[in-house]
Amino acid sequence: MRARILPVGIAVAILSISLAACGSSGSASGNSGTQGVQGKTILIGSSAILSGPESPYAEIAQGLNAYLDYVNSQGGVGGYRFKVVQEDNAYQASQAVAVARTLVFQDKTFLLTMAGTTPTQAVLPLASQLKVPLLFVANADLVKKTLPNVYGEEPSFSREALFDANYALKTLKTTKIAYAYENDDIGQPPLSVLPKYVSSNGGSFVGQVGFPATATDYSSYASQLKASAAQTVIVFAGPPNLAGLQKAAASIGYTPKWIGLFASVTPAYVTLAGPQADGTYFDNYFETTASTTPSVNLFRSTVSKVSPSLVGLLGELGWTDGALIAAGVKGAVANGGKLTDQSFESALNKLNHAQVGVWPDATFTAQAHSGATSADILQVQNGSFVPVTKFTALPELP
Numbered sequence: 001m002r003a004r005i006l007p008v009g010i011a012v013a014i015l016s017i018s019l020a021a022c023g024s025s026g027s028a029s030g031n032s033g034t035q036g037v038q039g040k041t042i043l044i045g046s047s048a049i050l051s052g053p054e055s056p057y058a059e060i061a062q063g064l065n066a067y068l069d070y071v072n073s074q075g076g077v078g079g080y081r082f083k084v085v086q087e088d089n090a091y092q093a094s095q096a097v098a099v100a101r102t103l104v105f106q107d108k109t110f111l112l113t114m115a116g117t118t119p120t121q122a123v124l125p126l127a128s129q130l131k132v133p134l135l136f137v138a139n140a141d142l143v144k145k146t147l148p149n150v151y152g153e154e155p156s157f158s159r160e161a162l163f164d165a166n167y168a169l170k171t172l173k174t175t176k177i178a179y180a181y182e183n184d185d186i187g188q189p190p191l192s193v194l195p196k197y198v199s200s201n202g203g204s205f206v207g208q209v210g211f212p213a214t215a216t217d218y219s220s221y222a223s224q225l226k227a228s229a230a231q232t233v234i235v236f237a238g239p240p241n242l243a244g245l246q247k248a249a250a251s252i253g254y255t256p257k258w259i260g261l262f263a264s265v266t267p268a269y270v271t272l273a274g275p276q277a278d279g280t281y282f283d284n285y286f287e288t289t290a291s292t293t294p295s296v297n298l299f300r301s302t303v304s305k306v307s308p309s310l311v312g313l314l315g316e317l318g319w320t321d322g323a324l325i326a327a328g329v330k331g332a333v334a335n336g337g338k339l340t341d342q343s344f345e346s347a348l349n350k351l352n353h354a355q356v357g358v359w360p361d362a363t364f365t366a367q368a369h370s371g372a373t374s375a376d377i378l379q380v381q382n383g384s385f386v387p388v389t390k391f392t393a394l395p396e397l398p
Contacts, residue, residue, distance in 0.1 A: 036110025063318020
C-alpha cells in the first residue's frame, strides 16, 4: 500500500497561534535532523478510517485536513506549514499496523495520528518501535499506563459509562439500567465497572446486550432490552447501531430513556434515527456545534463550506486533532526552540485546562496522557444537540 501525499483540505482552528510565513522544504528530515521536518514543512502521518463498516468516521480525517489547511492558509505555526500523508486503515487491525509502518518508516512522517479504537489497539504495542509521537482518537482505556510518546484525546470509555449511569440515577431518577454495546474494544471495557457502580449507587443493573459493529437486524437485541424492563439504556456504539436499536425498540413498543456515546453526536445519527432521535441523551466532552463561542463559530463557518455533515462531533474530533498538533508545534518552537519529538511532547505535557480546538479542557502532564477528564450531557431537541448540564469531572475508576 503506497501512501499518498494529499492536499490538506479546508480547515478550522482555534488557538492563539503566532502565524508566520513559510519556508522551503527538503528531504524527509531536511536540514533539521528531525524526521518528517522538511525545511519548514512538517509531514503528518494520518491513519484514517476511509472505508469499511465504520467509513462514516472518515469525517475525522476530513476535519484534521481542514484544520491544517486553514493554518497553512494563514501562514503556518511559527513559520512551519503542514503536509498530510494519509492512508486508509479501514478500521482493521492488520491494515492499521501496515499503515503505521508505512507512514513512519517509509514516508518518514514527523508524527502519526490514528483514528479508531481497533486500529489504535493494534498499533499501540509498536509505540516504542515507531518512536515518533502518536496521537490517537480512540478509547483512552486502551492505554493502561502512560507511554512517553502516546497521547489520547478521547476520554476513558469506562469513566464515560459511569458518568452516564450517574446522570441516569441522579438526574433522570431511573433505577433500572441496562447496557447495550458494540461487542469490541469500544463497548467491552465498561463492563468491568458499570454493573457494580450502578448497584453501589442505589440502582439495579438489569441487563447487558452486545452486538457486532456490522449488525443490521436489531430486533432480538431490542427484545432482550424490553424483557429486562430497563428504564434507561446506555448505548456505546456508532450512529447506525444506536439508530437501528432505537427503531427496533420502538417497533415493539419499548420506549426507555436512551443515553448514547459522544461518537454518535453527529447529523448522520439524527438522520438515521429520524423521530427516535428526539429526547436521546449523549455524553460529550467538546463544545457543542450549536454554541456561539469563538472556537465553534470558526469551526462551523469554515467546515460548512466543505460539507454540512462536518458540522458535528466527527468533524470536531478531526479539527481538534489538528489543533493539538498545532499546539505541540507552537510550544516546541516558542522562543526560537527547535522542533523535535522531545520538544513537541514536552509542549503537550504543559497543556493545562487549555482551549484546544473545541476541546475546552485539554490537559496533559508527563505522567498522564489519557485524554479528556470532564464531560457534559446533551439532549437531542427538535433535531439539535442541546447541552442540558455543565461540564463536570468524570467519575474516577475504582
